[in-house]
Amino acid sequence: MTRVFFDVGMSLDGFVAGPNGGPKNPLGDGGTTIHQWMFKQRAFLQLLKLGDGGDADNPDNDLIEETFNRTGAYIMGRRMFDEGEPNWPEDAPFRSPVFVVTHQRRDPWERKGGTTFFFTSATIQDTLQKATQAARNKDVRISGGADIIQQYLNAGLVDEFTIHVAPLMLRNGVRLFKRLGEGTINIEGVGAMHSPLVVHLKYRVVK
Amino acid sequence: MTRVFFDVGMSLDGFVAGPNGGPKNPLGDGGTTIHQWMFKQRAFLQLLKLGDGGDADNPDNDLIEETFNRTGAYIMGRRMFDEGEPNWPEDAPFRSPVFVVTHQRRDPWERKGGTTFFFTSATIQDTLQKATQAARNKDVRISGGADIIQQYLNAGLVDEFTIHVAPLMLRNGVRLFKRLGEGTINIEGVGAMHSPLVVHLKYRVVK
Numbered sequence: 001m002t003r004v005f006f007d008v009g010m011s012l013d014g015f016v017a018g019p020n021g022g023p024k025n026p027l028g029d030g031g032t033t034i035h036q037w038m039f040k041q042r043a044f045l046q047l048l049k050l051g052d053g054g055d056a057d058n059p060d061n062d063l064i065e066e067t068f069n070r071t072g073a074y075i076m077g078r079r080m081f082d083e084g085e086p087n088w089p090e091d092a093p094f095r096s097p098v099f100v101v102t103h104q105r106r107d108p109w110e111r112k113g114g115t116t117f118f119f120t121s122a123t124i125q126d127t128l129q130k131a132t133q134a135a136r137n138k139d140v141r142i143s144g145g146a147d148i149i150q151q152y153l154n155a156g157l158v159d160e161f162t163i164h165v166a167p168l169m170l171r172n173g174v175r176l177f178k179r180l181g182e183g184t185i186n187i188e189g190v191g192a193m194h195s196p197l198v199v200h201l202k203y204r205v206v207k
Numbered sequence: 208m209t210r211v212f213f214d215v216g217m218s219l220d221g222f223v224a225g226p227n228g229g230p231k232n233p234l235g236d237g238g239t240t241i242h243q244w245m246f247k248q249r250a251f252l253q254l255l256k257l258g259d260g261g262d263a264d265n266p267d268n269d270l271i272e273e274t275f276n277r278t279g280a281y282i283m284g285r286r287m288f289d290e291g292e293p294n295w296p297e298d299a300p301f302r303s304p305v306f307v308v309t310h311q312r313r314d315p316w317e318r319k320g321g322t323t324f325f326f327t328s329a330t331i332q333d334t335l336q337k338a339t340q341a342a343r344n345k346d347v348r349i350s351g352g353a354d355i356i357q358q359y360l361n362a363g364l365v366d367e368f369t370i371h372v373a374p375l376m377l378r379n380g381v382r383l384f385k386r387l388g389e390g391t392i393n394i395e396g397v398g399a400m401h402s403p404l405v406v407h408l409k410y411r412v413v414k
Contacts, residue, residue, distance in 0.1 A: 012394065013383075013387060167395055168393075171388075171389075180378045181378075189401060189406060192401035192406045199399045199406075199408060201406060203374060
């Protein structure tokens, strides 16, 4: 059964990106510091074509591999795509279909290594249906940014999620949970794991 | 050496209290749900004179006892005091000097069981000095609310803190980290512990 999840890094004060983000300033001012823990893991560096350094023998690295391996398709907001497009390596780090929710019409964009970006102005429900089909029994990851994650949470379409809490205060930027709707979102803690670099919090949405 | 710390419950989306808080609605709408984990611990129920129920044999309960035992004096904002005054039991759950930061002049208010509230309009620095003296080598806890915690954090006067992250979304209310100043606050993760009810995150401020 395909599960729908998100998996994001967050500063302790609640931000997933700094202010002033854009294609020339991906993740906004100070935003990359949220992901410092990932830049020390081999699985992440290899995915981003940043070499074979990093540590492969620790739970943080395992988590990145598991998350990558379980994912059969991605859903992404337009701004995250716009920030990533000029910055991802030529073989983009998804290796699966990525559905970009945007009003801009554009033909599918196929990259080396198995990533194809599909651009859709469909509802989030219809987009999820397409992504689920494309995922072929693997899971669908709502990549981000915060806005599209909030939309899927508010619509009751997320099954589970992981937040990687970085030990830092960003003070301003893009909040992960800014616009939660009026409906109740019941969640249940599944576990917490920590390394010196980050705390991983896992939750399940109770439906 | 006296350490200065805070120890607060927070919803996963960053709130320490719900909206519309006041003496007749302590912790605001939905705010008590943040502390559900505490209402199941004997140490907390006994402190609040709510009987001898609850569980005494688990790490959540131990944590409440440790936090209480290490504290020799408290510093509290006026609104937290105003909310607590009509709601705490006659022998208030502090058993130590409590310094309430307020512009209102008022004589010290002594309660059964060892709690005395002192009202002060001094600076947060001078208040901390008084509290440190009163703590007699035990630690000083910045009780809350969020505003006074932010003031002490911004002033670089906090040594360490614990956040108890409750598995729920409050959607609005009082944010723990709303007004962090422009100065950098360097923090370091000390550990994370979780039970089915809550995740405890511990941090140290690096000076």
